[in-house]
Amino acid sequence: xxxxNKPLLLRPSGKDYLWGGSRLNDDFExxxxxxxxxxxxxxxxxxxxxxxxxxxxFDGQELAAVLKTHPEYLGERHKGENxxxxxxxxxxxxxxxxxxxxxxxxxAQEHESGQLGKTEMWYVLDAGRDAKLVYGLKKDCTKxxxxxxxxxxxxxxYLQKVPIHKDDLFFIPAGTxxxxxxxxxxxxxxxxxxxxxxxxxxxxIGKDGKKRELHIDKALDVANLYSSAEPKQPLxxxxxxQGVASELLTRCKxxxxxxxxxxxxxxxxxxxxxxxxxxRVLLCVNGCGTISHENGTIPFYKGDCIFVPAxxxxxxxxxxxxxxxxxx
Numbered sequence: 638x639x640x641x642n643k644p645l646l647l648r649p650s651g652k653d654y655l656w657g658g659s660r661l662n663d664d665f666e667x668x669x670x671x672x673x674x675x676x677x678x679x680x681x682x683x684x685x686x687x688x689x690x691x692x693x694x695f696d697g698q699e700l701a702a703v704l705k706t707h708p709e710y711l712g713e714r715h716k717g718e719n720x721x722x723x724x725x726x727x728x729x730x731x732x733x734x735x736x737x738x739x740x741x742x743x744x745a746q747e748h749e750s751g752q753l754g755k756t757e758m759w760y761v762l763d764a765g766r767d768a769k770l771v772y773g774l775k776k777d778c779t780k781x782x783x784x785x786x787x788x789x790x791x792x793x794x795y796l797q798k799v800p801i802h803k804d805d806l807f808f809i810p811a812g813t814x815x816x817x818x819x820x821x822x823x824x825x826x827x828x829x830x831x832x833x834x835x836x837x838x839x840x841x842i843g844k845d846g847k848k849r850e851l852h853i854d855k856a857l858d859v860a861n862l863y864s865s866a867e868p869k870q871p872l873x874x875x876x877x878x879q880g881v882a883s884e885l886l887t888r889c890k891x892x893x894x895x896x897x898x899x900x901x902x903x904x905x906x907x908x909x910x911x912x913x914x915x916x917r918v919l920l921c922v923n924g925c926g927t928i929s930h931e932n933g934t935i936p937f938y939k940g941d942c943i944f945v946p947a948x949x950x951x952x953x954x955x956x957x958x959x960x961x962x963x964x965x
Contacts, residue, residue: 642710642911642946644919644928645693646935647700647726649677649942650686660763660822665727667938673731679942680725680918680963685831688942692935700944702960712915712947714965721829725920725942725965727762727824731808734816734836735849736771738860741811745832748855752911754813757827758887758894760961761805765856766821769798772867773813779892780857783836785851791838794862799867806886807868812861812920821853825882826963828891834859861937879907881954895962899954907954910945911964917945926956 651667657675661667667677681704690696695703701720704710708719715722732944735906738753740748746898775797778786786792796814797836801807801821809815814836817823834856835849843849849895873884880901886894897919899907906921909928911917925938932952936957 641736642949643693643930643932643948644935644952645695645700645703645941646691646937647680647688647944648691649680649688652676652678653861656730656732656734656819658729660729661727664748666717666824666938667940671799672728675729675808677727677831679726679727679920680721680723680931680944681829682721683724683829683831684876685906689807691873691907707946710916710946711879712911712912712965714915721965723963724827724829725918725963726825726827727940728817728821728825729811729935730817730819730821730823733839734818734820734932735832735835736792736814736816737835738814738856739830740834740859741854742828742834744859745830749832752832753828753830754764755828755830755832756889756891757825758809758892759807759809759817760824760826760886760894760896761807762801762824762924763800763803764801764805767884768801768820769802769818770807770821771808771814771816771818772799772807772868773815774862775848776864778862780862783857783860784853784860787837787851790840797865805870808887808889812859813862814862824922824961826887826892826894826961832946836860881907886961888898893944893964893965897960899924899956899958901926901955901957905955909954911947911949911954913948916947917949919945920961922959922961924958926954926958929953929955
């Protein structure tokens with residue numbers, strides 16, 4: 638029987654959070670009728686923002702429905718599961734995001750009806766000249782001190798601000814106090830979770846005319862309130878073979894992420910496939926080209942996301958493009 642594990646081009650759900658901008662429509666041609674457009678959930682089976690298959694046998698179906706019918710697409714590592722363990726987003730921060738923290742799996746299991754916690758990674762696609770992010774604390778503080786600082790608006794004195802630049806990457810374990818700053822365009826790879834505890838939100842008013850909800854008790858339950866070293870950019874080593882170069886960005890228990898640069902001449906091609914262990918996802922962050930297999934071709938452009946089932950057919954990639962190559 639021929640291998641039917643073919644790649645699936647995905648269409649995202651969008652989010653209009655108040656800090657968003659317009660770059661996901663302007664730069665990535667998402668054509669989502671939301672203003673602002675803060676996030677697109679590119680590869681997701683989370684009910685809060687599903688992605689949908691474009692073209693082929695599953696055209697128009699939610700990726701979640703496809704995986705329920707074909708759990709083998711997740712791979713041997715995820716036997717017995719039928720939803721994605723990860724979620725991949727684009728984030729356009731026109732304004733600062735709230736200062737927040739995510740729970741661990743254990744805390745979420747106990748306090749959030751068995752949901753997953755959230756460890757995540759950011760890859761900076763673009764950053765304004767003075768763009769910064771909050772990463773951890775610059776000095777230790779107690780829960781009481783943090784609570785007092787939130788109440789009197791002096792919380793920033795504890796937070797470590799880090800300048801960010803295009804191509805930077807940051808790994809944010811659950812429990813890390815963090816915030817993406819204004820002017821950042823980011824790809825985020827995370828556990829499949831929508832649990833965010835807001836510590837501080839600059840007293841902003843939401844669409845309903847009220848201040849947005851804070852989750853101070855839960856946030857202080859899970860936050861690491863010790864000072865942390867300023868995150869340094871890891872040493873990255875590009876490995877070259879004909880037509881393609883790749884480098885490891887992050888490896889953790891939830892995902893592995895590589896940056897893959899494809900640059901094929903007319904007759905060159907790059908072969909790619911997911912093995913039996915786990916699915917992969919190709920997120921095109923620049924360029925364009927085609928992904929072909931014996932039964933068809935998918936043209937891809939900057940901003941496109943392609944789910945590659947475990948034990949996939951062999952794919953042939955042609956073009957000039959950069960991907961985040963995510964392995965589940």
